[in-house]
Amino acid sequence: MAFATSALVRSLSTSASRQAAIKHVTVIGGGLMGTGITQVAAQSGHNVTMCDVSDDIVQKGLARIQDSLKRVVKKKYKDDPTAGQKFFDSTMENIRIDTNVERVAASTDLVIEAIIENLDIKQKLFSSLDKVAPQHTIFASNTSSLPIKDIASTCERQDRFGGLHFFNPVPVMKLVEVVRFGATSNETFQSLTDFGQAVGKTTVSCKDTPGFIVNRLLVPYMMEAVRMLERGEASARDIDTAMKLGAGYPMGPFELCDYVGLDTTKFIVQGWHELDPDQPLFKPSELVNKLVAEGKLGMKSGEGFYSYKK
Ligand SMILES: CCCCCCCCCCCCCC(=O)CC(=O)SCCNC(=O)CCNC(=O)[C@H](O)C(C)(C)COP(=O)(O)OP(=O)(O)OC[C@H]1O[C@@H](n2cnc3c(N)ncnc32)[C@H](O)[C@@H]1OP(=O)(O)O
Numbered sequence: 636m637a638f639a640t641s642a643l644v645r646s647l648s649t650s651a652s653r654q655a656a657i658k659h660v661t662v663i664g665g666g667l668m669g670t671g672i673t674q675v676a677a678q679s680g681h682n683v684t685m686c687d688v689s690d691d692i693v694q695k696g697l698a699r700i701q702d703s704l705k706r707v708v709k710k711k712y713k714d715d716p717t718a719g720q721k722f723f724d725s726t727m728e729n730i731r732i733d734t735n736v737e738r739v740a741a742s743t744d745l746v747i748e749a750i751i752e753n754l755d756i757k758q759k760l761f762s763s764l765d766k767v768a769p770q771h772t773i774f775a776s777n778t779s780s781l782p783i784k785d786i787a788s789t790c791e792r793q794d795r796f797g798g799l800h801f802f803n804p805v806p807v808m809k810l811v812e813v814v815r816f817g818a819t820s821n822e823t824f825q826s827l828t829d830f831g832q833a834v835g836k837t838t839v840s841c842k843d844t845p846g847f848i849v850n851r852l853l854v855p856y857m858m859e860a861v862r863m864l865e866r867g868e869a870s871a872r873d874i875d876t877a878m879k880l881g882a883g884y885p886m887g888p889f890e891l892c893d894y895v896g897l898d899t900t901k902f903i904v905q906g907w908h909e910l911d912p913d914q915p916l917f918k919p920s921e922l923v924n925k926l927v928a929e930g931k932l933g934m935k936s937g938e939g940f941y942s943y944k945k
């Protein structure tokens with residue numbers, strides 16, 4: 636008993652010097668990223684409530700998490716099915732779903748937003764949550780491309796706001812970019828970094844600049860790939876094959892675009908084009924815009940650059 640007490644005292648004194656440890660997490664957005672973030676937070680012992688605009692979407696999101704967890708169990712616990720079932724059950728017990736974000740945010744330690752890549756919608760969401768969330772609650776966006784400063788601009792809690800940029804698929808990709816802007820406090824930055832590590836990721840940090848680190852380098856590469864296709868210089872399949880076999884990438888640019896979602900990629904390029912209309916790199920792709928207009932959003936809709944229909 637004595638040992639446990641002193642360990643508890645030590646852990647409390649450590650965390651007391653920082654904002655209270657994050658126990659309850661609210662993930663807003665039950666799509667590709669929100670489900671993955673919910674999963675890794677729940678897997679690491681956090682209580683998580685995943686919210687979206689309809690019960691149908693959050694139910695589908697929960698099913699996606701269960702499927703993903705089964706893949707993790709199959710791989711990690713192949714020699715111990717009993718432990719695997721325990722891991723699955725304990726993770727699922729940590730997850731709640733809801734559609735009333737204001738009610739959920741009223742008792743949470745961290746809000747992670749993973750909704751549509753649209754500045755106005757993100758700003759409206761955070762502005763409403765800022766009025767109901769407890770004073771200590773930290774806000775974070777998983778945005779791919781929007782300035783954290785701009786997303787935070789509708790909130791009072793500028794010091795308790797940062798970026799937590801996860802990578803797709805979240806259960807597999809080992810990186811989280813922790814992003815701070817001018818107003819982000821040191822305590823908030825440290826809490827976000829601690830959380831990223833607590834969910835099993837390697838964290839890197841960067842300034843609130845377009846695309847942070849990875850996307851700042853990835854978007855130009857992928858945009859040049861689609862220009863190459865539009866110029867008729869090579870097929871999508873050959874460009875993908877070339878980058879996998881020639882550069883060792885796990886996916887080629889068109890496979891990756893289908894994986895990320897053509898809607899999200901369109902929003903990203905559109906946003907950067909508006910910020911810097913003279914930058915030819917960010918000139919929107921007519922081909923991508925045509926595919927999105929036709930509802931071909933990639934794997935999420937069954938067809939993008941490639942067809943995924945069974
Ligand atoms: C070209 C058009 C230009 C358009 C404009 C450009 C705009 C630019 C957009 C920028 C992107 C913005 C997105 C963003 O903000 C940041 C990102 O996330 S970038 C994307 C980062 N991710 C990647 O690059 C992924 C690369 N791919 C891979 O790593 C692998 O292909 C992948 C892991 C996805 C699949 O692995 P693979 O070996 O190929 O096949 P498997 O499917 O068998 O998986 C192997 C193994 O991995 C585990 N696993 C896979 N998926 C999951 C999952 N969802 N959940 C849990 N576990 C998973 C699993 O154990 C698998 O083994 P099984 O036996 O199959 O279970």
Ligand SMILES: NC(=O)C1=CN([C@@H]2O[C@H](COP(=O)(O)OP(=O)(O)OC[C@H]3O[C@@H](n4cnc5c(N)ncnc54)[C@H](O)[C@@H]3O)[C@@H](O)[C@H]2O)C=CC1
Binds near residue numbers: 669687751756779803
């Ligand atoms: N797709 C990817 O590979 C990556 C995407 N991101 C970023 O994560 C965010 C989400 O992207 P995805 O998960 O791919 O999108 P998605 O389209 O799969 O999911 C977005 C979800 O947000 C919900 N939503 C929209 N408005 C909402 C609101 N007001 N309140 C609650 N829910 C709302 C939608 O119903 C949808 O379920 C975007 O900001 C994106 O840039 C970041 C890293 C990788």
